[in-house]
Amino acid sequence: MAxxxxxxxxxxGLESTADDFSVGILxxxxxxxxxxxxxxxxxxxxxxPREAARHHAEVAGKILAKAVQKAGIRPRDIKIIAFSQGPGxxxxxxxxxTAARALASYLQVPLVGVNHxxxxxxxxxxxTGAKNPLTLYVSGGNTLVAAFEAGRYRVFGETLDxxxxxxLDVFAREAGLYQKLxxxxxxxxxxxxxxxxxxxxxxxxxKGMDLSFSGLLTAAIELLHRGQHRLEDVCYSLQEVAFxxxxxxxxxALAHTEKPELLLTGGVAANKRLKSMLExxxxxxNAKFCVVPKQYALDNGAMIAWxxxxxxxxxxxxxxxxxxxxxxxxxxxxxxxxxxx
Amino acid sequence: xxxxxxxxxxxxxxxxxxxxxxxxxxxxxxxxxxxxxETIRVQRTAHEPQIIHRAKEAGVPTPTLYLVDVANANxxxxxxxGKQVKQILNELSxxxxxxxxxxxxxxxxxxxxxxxxxxxxxTSNMILTPQGKVFFVDFGLSERSSELEAKGxxxxxxxxxxxxxxxxxxxxxxxxxxxxxxxxxxxxxAEDVLNKIREIGRRGRYVSER
Numbered sequence: 001m002a003x004x005x006x007x008x009x010x011x012x013g014l015e016s017t018a019d020d021f022s023v024g025i026l027x028x029x030x031x032x033x034x035x036x037x038x039x040x041x042x043x044x045x046x047x048x049p050r051e052a053a054r055h056h057a058e059v060a061g062k063i064l065a066k067a068v069q070k071a072g073i074r075p076r077d078i079k080i081i082a083f084s085q086g087p088g089x090x091x092x093x094x095x096x097x098t099a100a101r102a103l104a105s106y107l108q109v110p111l112v113g114v115n116h117x118x119x120x121x122x123x124x125x126x127x128t129g130a131k132n133p134l135t136l137y138v139s140g141g142n143t144l145v146a147a148f149e150a151g152r153y154r155v156f157g158e159t160l161d162x163x164x165x166x167x168l169d170v171f172a173r174e175a176g177l178y179q180k181l182x183x184x185x186x187x188x189x190x191x192x193x194x195x196x197x198x199x200x201x202x203x204x205x206x207k208g209m210d211l212s213f214s215g216l217l218t219a220a221i222e223l224l225h226r227g228q229h230r231l232e233d234v235c236y237s238l239q240e241v242a243f244x245x246x247x248x249x250x251x252x253a254l255a256h257t258e259k260p261e262l263l264l265t266g267g268v269a270a271n272k273r274l275k276s277m278l279e280x281x282x283x284x285x286n287a288k289f290c291v292v293p294k295q296y297a298l299d300n301g302a303m304i305a306w307x308x309x310x311x312x313x314x315x316x317x318x319x320x321x322x323x324x325x326x327x328x329x330x331x332x333x334x335x336x337x338x339x340x341x
Numbered sequence: 342x343x344x345x346x347x348x349x350x351x352x353x354x355x356x357x358x359x360x361x362x363x364x365x366x367x368x369x370x371x372x373x374x375x376x377x378x379e380t381i382r383v384q385r386t387a388h389e390p391q392i393i394h395r396a397k398e399a400g401v402p403t404p405t406l407y408l409v410d411v412a413n414a415n416x417x418x419x420x421x422x423g424k425q426v427k428q429i430l431n432e433l434s435x436x437x438x439x440x441x442x443x444x445x446x447x448x449x450x451x452x453x454x455x456x457x458x459x460x461x462x463x464t465s466n467m468i469l470t471p472q473g474k475v476f477f478v479d480f481g482l483s484e485r486s487s488e489l490e491a492k493g494x495x496x497x498x499x500x501x502x503x504x505x506x507x508x509x510x511x512x513x514x515x516x517x518x519x520x521x522x523x524x525x526x527x528x529x530x531a532e533d534v535l536n537k538i539r540e541i542g543r544r545g546r547y548v549s550e551r
Contacts, residue, residue, distance in 0.1 A: 154505040160494070161544060199376050208461040208482065208498040244373040251370075252348035256465065256506075277372035284371075285346070332504070 009079040010071070011312070012103065013305025016096025017088025017116045018141055019047045021056040023067035024301030028079070028309050030126055033071035035295060035302040036063045041181060046169070053091035060099050067301070078107055082308020085113030085318070086326030088141070093325035101320055112308040113318035116299075117142060117331040118153060120292075122310060123303035124265045128290035134259040136250050136278065139266035139299075140165035143246070145209060145253045146331055148339050155332050156253040157209030164242055165268045167213040171238060174221045175231055189235045190271050196236035200229060204241050209249045209256075216241060239273055247277045254285050265292040267299075310338040349385065349481045350414075357417055362407060367414035367481075382414040385481050389416065392457055392483040399455035401448045402476045421478065423470035430464055430507050430514070438510060439517040444475055446521025449496065452477075453534075454526055456487045458495040463502035493537030496522070500538065 008027050015022040022037040040055035042048065068075060083100035086093060104111040121135050134147045134156075143164045145157040162170075165186060172185035179185045202219050205212040220238045223229060254262060262282040268274060275291055282289035296302060311317075314337045344352040344363070353364040367382040369375070386409070393403045408417040426445070430438060445467060452459060459466075460482030468476045484491060499518060503511040523531030 149505070150508065152508075154508065155501075156505050160541065199374055201377075201380070204377070204381065206482065207494055208463065208502070210498065210501070240374050240377060244377055247370075247372050248348050250348075255345070255347045256463075280372040 008077065010073055010077050011080045011082055011112075011305040011309045012067070012078050013082040013114070013301045013303070013308055014096045014100050014103075015084045015116075015119075015299050015301045015304045016053075016056050016092050016099075017084050017086070017299060018092055019052050020299040021059055021063060021096070022299060022301035022304075023063050024303065024305040025067055025071040025073065025078075026302060026305040026309060028313070030306065030309070032302050032306075033073065034067040035300050036067040036070065037295075037298070037300055038063050039181060041179065046173075047089070049089040049091045052089065053095045056092060056095040060095070064099070064103075075107060078103075078109060080104075080110050080112055080308055080312050080317070081107070082112040082114050082304045082312075083323075084116045084119065084304050085323065086116065086329035088116060088325075088327065090325065090327050093327065097323060097325050101323060105320070110312065110317040111320065111323055112312050112316065113323055113326075114304045114307045114311065115329055115331065115334045116304075117144070117146075118334050118336060119303040119307040120265050120297075121146065121153065121263065122307045123296050123300070124263045124290065124292040126306055127292055127296050128263065130261040130263050130288070130290045132259060133261035133263035133290060134250070134254050134257055134287070135263040135265065136246065137266045138164050138246065138264075138268035138274070140169055142266060143211065143213070144331065145250055147253070147257050147259055148336070149257075151339075152336060153331050153334065153339075155330070156257065157211065157249045160207065160210050160212045161214040162217065164211075164213055164246060165266070167217045167242060168238070168268070170217060171220050171224075171235075175224055175234075184267070186268055186271060189239065190273065192232045192235040193239045193273070196230065196232040198230070198233040198236065199240060200233055200237040202237050202241045204245060206245050206248050209252050211245050211249055213242065213245075216245075239271075243271070243274045243277055246274065247281055250278060251281045251285070254281065254287060259287060261288045261290055263290045263292065265297045267297065269297045270294050314338045349479075354420060355417075357407065360407075361420040363404065363418050363420045365416045365418065383411060386414040386416060387411045389480045389483070392480045392485070395455060395457055395485070396452060396477065396480065399451045399457065401451050402474050403480070404476065404478060421468045421470060421476045423468040423476070425465050426467040426469055426475070427464035427506060429469060431509070435510075435513070439513060441469070441475070442514045442517035443521035443524075446518035446523075447525055448475060448477060448521075449499070449518065450522040450525025453487075453492050453495070453522075456485055458484050458486050458491040460484055460495065460498075462495055462499040464506060489533060489537050490541075492534050493541050496534060497538050497541045 025034040038059040081104040143159040404419040466479040
């Protein structure tokens, strides 16, 4: 051999549950070498699953090549392929899974199916150093409070209807806002909200540790269409109520589980107001507050690769015939032997 | 002495007029807007005693209230000696556990029959006294409602609480709760609520049976 390199094992992870297609490459020791993301952003309306899947299929080759190039590794250094097996949108998941199966059989390496929600928590722990956190995961598709208890992540609280990110997105669309790359709907609502201090009462719905956002969304849209209030004031009030609800259930779960850390992740974790509310709560309960940085809080391939590594090192892999996607794979159904305790 | 700092209120164990009492103080929450904070604290403080009173009429053991100070969001009530069901449920034998859960189901049935939904049915909010009585203690999220939807959500929360905290026996526990519940409200009414619970479960995120 001409070059004498120490054999390092790498995992390539594919993420494609919703509007993002992403490829991450990590060494088995956890070094992140690449995390390339391509976002599907429709001009109008929400994410149409089939159109998002078409986007994924179109960019897959390019993003894969970019990631491998950036990582500076040879394809044969890749020891496993991990992919997000669920939960998510069917066509999107299937596109990623197809790419993953093709890669695994071409490279003749094992395939590892990963739960998207678990991956968010695992990369969050990896990046922030949290060991045993209570996690608040808030995004366009998910809103849940979870923590590890006896072999599994357990869901302590979750939305009974739509996700908080979805609530903000739909409201923003109703208000006629347009999102751009780097300025998603959530950020637009946050900017507008920052220009108001005029609180208008909106329905606040907390049921134990669960939440409901659909009534709040309807009321906010109605308020907007009544036309008696500035958009800034409605954004401000919507954010204050939605985030207070999230904070209340998070505090309830923190008081209930007495976890030493509070981990915040998902797309909505970028919101400064939400961060400051949760930071206050963490402090009051003597929990360390850990916020996952944006590139690892949004849907990303690195989180899939990392969770794939953890699972693989504990003897888990997914034979091709069992690699069908699982659209409704709940977090609390995942066997997670790699987490201690 | 601070017993528990919760999301709603802080519970203090105090001496008051020669009695051991719980002082439930809904202290301002620094994270939320003052206007919203005040509304939530005052509303819940004013509301909780009314529901507790009604729960007593329904025959559900609840602490005796000594003083309600709505303006300061403060309630002084009887201290119930006993153990949280959360602490003991996993340690019971299967038979004892089923019997306790059936009894809890009976109490929930009484609340629902009297138009009360508890709103936070977790095993931390139930106290088992040495005499074997179960007290429901926290009515901060309770509502007056006879709607099927509200009852369904209430029991759905109970189910979820069992699944997250008592995962090993969640299924048998919930079945026992429903058995006790249906004794009080009747078989047909219980069947309606069960169907509603299924519907609510399906509304949630990522449910395989949807």
